[in-house]
Amino acid sequence: MARRRDIDGSMSVPTFYGKELRWKREAAGLSLEDLVRGSFFGKTYLSDIERGERRMPLDLARHADQVLSTDGYFERNCEDVRRARRGAHAEYFQKVLEAEKHAKAIEVWAPAVFPGLLQTPAYARAVVRAAHPLALDEEVEPRVTDRVARARLFEDDHRLPEYWAVLHEALLTDPVLPAGEMAHQLDRIAELVERRRIVTQIVLRKSGPHPFMSGTAQLMTFPDAPPLVYTESLHSGETIDDPALVEEYRRSYDLLRAVGQSPDTSLAMIKAAAEDYRNGKQPDRLE
The missing domain is CATH 1.10.260.40 (lambda repressor-like DNA-binding domains)
Incomplete structure (x- = not known):
């Protein structure tokens, strides 16, 4: 024994x-x-x-x-x-927080705010304060610090995870920060694309119907565990591991990517919007 x-x-x-x-x-x-x-x-x-x-x-x-x-x-x-293991993150987010550290691939649909892994401190702070307008600084700052710290995934030498973000055009044209800070946020995303750490696609307002016209999604696959899907609303989130439902989300996400702009075109849009903000100009909507 x-x-x-x-x-x-x-x-x-x-x-x-x-x-x-x-x-x-x-x-x-x-x-x-x-x-x-x-x-x-x-x-x-x-x-x-x-x-x-x-x-x-x-x-x-x-x-x-x-x-x-x-x-x-x-x-x-x-x-x-x-x-x-939760730290300052919401309890419902705990499973995702750990899963993304071990994921082989992460694929995200972001219709309203930039994904947490891509947020600058200023953007993260604005999002946290919007959701918790009466929170004190000592409650907000740990959330911001923990959220920004997650982006260390993109600095590791092993090059994982593969990260694909489909973003709505409104994230570029409808600012939630002053112009200079919006430019910095977009520069951060462009820098990650140019370093080949992430791939982005922009879905235009005029793209028409697509499977994710409501809701968010984060799909994660692993080398040693079944895939997961995470969806989130204002003060709650759900992690889905049912194989049949995960497969439905996979098909819907693939259809969503089909209506997005190409990665090269999307990067050009992100960089153009950043430059507009730097020059004090509101980025044009592609109506």
């Missing part, structure tokens, strides 16, 4: 949980491959959990409890891990 390792109770909740999972697995004489066999997850996913770097999905926790005969221990405690 495996000798139990001492587990430091002062460790973070995710680290404590992960080390307990590893001890139980090794005590049972199982490899990572053995434990995930029969689930929809890969061994790298489980390894990340054991290192405290990834949350335990409920269905995988139930699978682990069944294989390890742990009487529901990991299912009962995976909620504590999820809460511990």
Whole structure:
């Protein structure tokens, strides 16, 4: 039988949980491959959990409890891990926050605001304050800091995730910031495109009907886990993992891309709008 390792109770909740999972697995004489066999997850996913770097999905926790005969221990405690990893982000966003760090590809439809991963601090602050107009500075700034910090994904050497953003034309022509700050926001997106870190497409107002005329969507695929879709409204969000529904979102997103402008044309539009703001000119709507 495996000798139990001492587990430091002062460790973070995710680290404590992960080390307990590893001890139980090794005590049972199982490899990572053995434990995930029969689930929809890969061994790298489980390894990340054991290192405290990834949350335990409920269905995988139930699978682990069944294989390890742990009487529901990991299912009962995976909620504590999820809460511990949340930081200043909304609770409903926690699963997405972690998933995007491990995604192979992220595809976003943004009809009303630029996606969080693309926002400058000024833009993020304006969005947070619009949603929480009575919030104090000490409540707003941690949200801004955490949101902007997510963009470290684009600075990593491993070049993942592949990121595709379909943006509505209104994001370019209907400013939510003073002209200089709007130019900086658009420059940030253009810089990411030119560094080959993201791909963008603009959907014009005159494009006509398309599948996402209402709602937002973020599709995420992974090398070691099933795909997810995240949709969001003002004060709530939903993560969808049902395979049939995820596939419906995939088809709709592909149709949406078909009505967007080409990536080259879209980049030119973004740069032209930034230049207009720099020159004190309101970007023209392409009616």
